[in-house]
Amino acid sequence: MAKPRIAMYWTGGCGGCDVSPLEVGEAIVDVLSGVEIVFWPALMDAKRAHVEALPAGSIDAVLINGALRTEENMEMVRLLREKAKLIVAYGACAHLGGIIGLGNLHSAQSLVDTALGEDWQASAPVPGANGDAPPALTAGVVPLSDAITVDYVVPGCPPPAQLIGQFFRGLLEGYMPDVGHVFAEEKALCDQCPREKEDRPIERFVRPHEIEPDPDKCLLDQGVVCMGPVTRGGCEAACPKLGMPCTGCVGPTRKAGDLAGGMISALASLVRAGEEGEDVFAQEDEILDGLVDTVGTLYKYALAGTWKRGSGGGGK
Ligand code: SF4
Ligand code: SF4
Numbered sequence: 001m002a003k004p005r006i007a008m009y010w011t012g013g014c015g016g017c018d019v020s021p022l023e024v025g026e027a028i029v030d031v032l033s034g035v036e037i038v039f040w041p042a043l044m045d046a047k048r049a050h051v052e053a054l055p056a057g058s059i060d061a062v063l064i065n066g067a068l069r070t071e072e073n074m075e076m077v078r079l080l081r082e083k084a085k086l087i088v089a090y091g092a093c094a095h096l097g098g099i100i101g102l103g104n105l106h107s108a109q110s111l112v113d114t115a116l117g118e119d120w121q122a123s124a125p126v127p128g129a130n131g132d133a134p135p136a137l138t139a140g141v142v143p144l145s146d147a148i149t150v151d152y153v154v155p156g157c158p159p160p161a162q163l164i165g166q167f168f169r170g171l172l173e174g175y176m177p178d179v180g181h182v183f184a185e186e187k188a189l190c191d192q193c194p195r196e197k198e199d200r201p202i203e204r205f206v207r208p209h210e211i212e213p214d215p216d217k218c219l220l221d222q223g224v225v226c227m228g229p230v231t232r233g234g235c236e237a238a239c240p241k242l243g244m245p246c247t248g249c250v251g252p253t254r255k256a257g258d259l260a261g262g263m264i265s266a267l268a269s270l271v272r273a274g275e276e277g278e279d280v281f282a283q284e285d286e287i288l289d290g291l292v293d294t295v296g297t298l299y300k301y302a303l304a305g306t307w308k309r310g311s312g313g314g315g316k
Contacts, residue, residue, distance in 0.1 A: 004060040004171050007039035007051075008090075009080055011073040012100055012141065013066030017091035018042045020158035024165050034172040048076070054083045061086040061171060063154070067093040067100050067304055068142050072135035081148040086176075088167070092157040092249045094144040097304020099157070101141045102296060104304055108137040141304040153182040157249035157301065160235040184234035184250050190218075193228055193237035197221060201272030205290035208244055219245050220270070225297055230262035247300045258306070260298035267291075 010018045019042065022028055038059050039046045062084040068074055081087055092098045103111050112120065144150055154167045163183045170176045190197060197218040206223045213219055219226040219240055226245035228237070234250050248259045256262030271287050295303065 001174065003034060003036045005036045005038045005058065006171075007037070007059050007062040007080065007084070008042070009039070009062060009064050009076060010042065011064060011066035011077065011094070011144075012069030013091065013093040013098065015042070017065030017093070017158040020091070021164055021168075023158070023161040024168070025161070027165060027168075031168045031172070034168075048079070051076075051079055051083060056082050057085055059084045061088055063088045063090040064094050064144055065091045065158075067097045068138065068144065068147055069100060069103075070135040070137055074138065074147055077144060077148050086151040086179075087144075087148060088152045088154055089144045089150045090154045091159055092155060092251070092301040094150075095153050095155050096251055096302040097141050097143040098301050101143070101301070101304025102299070104140045105295065108139055112137065143305050146305075151179045152176070153184075153251075155182060155184050155232070155250045156235060159183075160238065160250075162236065163234050163250075182232070182251070184232040186254060187233050188253050188256075189228040189231045189233045189235070189237055189240075189246050189250070192233040192235075193218075193240050195219065195237075195240055199270065202267070202270045202287065203272065204287060205292075207292060213243050215243065219243075225263075225267070225291065227259065227263055227298075229266045230256035230259055247297075249301050251302070259302045260295075263298050 062080045089095045195218045200221040224245045227248035228246045231248045232250045252259045
């Protein structure tokens with residue numbers, strides 16, 4: 001059987017996903033010897049012109065990591081879609097928009113001004129003048145599926161070794177699940193978590209650094225916002241096992257549908273306040289006020305997926 005021809009491409013992201021296949025450990029030898037790498041800029045000297053010269057549909061699987069933040073990202077993923085049989089949204093940024101999707105809380109211009117200072121334009125290269133100008137930003141961040149059709153998702157920030165392994169095993173053995181498959185569990189992470197969960201009423205929210213959590217008990221029961229009830233399993237509860245709450249990087253279960261929406265409903269059923277005759281609503285408001293950085297907590301990875309198009313970000 002001919003080796004699958006694969007490519008890996010990094011758009012708007014931190015680069016962690018681009019090197020994460022190494023997480024599979026020694027099995028990386030089998031992976032690398034079982035595929036033909038056609039394009040992976042972090043590993044080989046290959047330029048856009050090389051991709052343009054390839055026949056349509058000549059790459060078996062293109063793994064794209066990072067969200068879409070620039071016009072160049074948009075052009076490259078459309079080009080790769082044309083050359084690929086299968087497109088894989090690899091990692092939370094490609095899947096959901098990821099952490100950089102929180103940039104959608106601000107305009108593209110204000111992000112640039114904050115990062116580079118308001119005078120940056122005076123010294124910036126002129127686009128088109130010498131070819132070294134930075135690519136133009138889109139109005140907002142969008143996940144990969146907002147620009148092109150995605151066939152599979154390998155989720156996580158970055159994807160955990162076991163999910164990367166599942167994907168490559170399927171590819172190398174020529175047995176892939178139905179298109180649309182997300183390489184993670186259908187059940188929520190709580191199902192894989194060894195912490196004892198009692199669904200205790202929450203009387204106060206705390207941030208992870210504010211307490212030394214009981215090592216055996218559910219973090220949510222201890223007032224730490226842990227997204228385990230609405231996040232797909234697949235990482236074997238790597239963060240909760242170490243005392244850190246799940247932040248939802250593997251994405252929502254089908255049942256939850258939306259990470260923040262599902263979590264708000266879970267929290268609403270857990271917040272309890274007041275004795276008979278007391279102003280329960282006022283006390284519940286006070287408890288909810290203890291939720292710091294609500295969007296950054298509940299939508300850490302998925303804000304961009306909810307961003308409304310129309311201001312120049314996406315479009316198939
Ligand atoms: S999903 Fe996480 S590791 Fe991957 S590019 Fe985005 S921020 Fe980096
Ligand atoms: S710590 Fe988090 S993942 Fe574990 S049982 Fe509690 S809510 Fe679920």
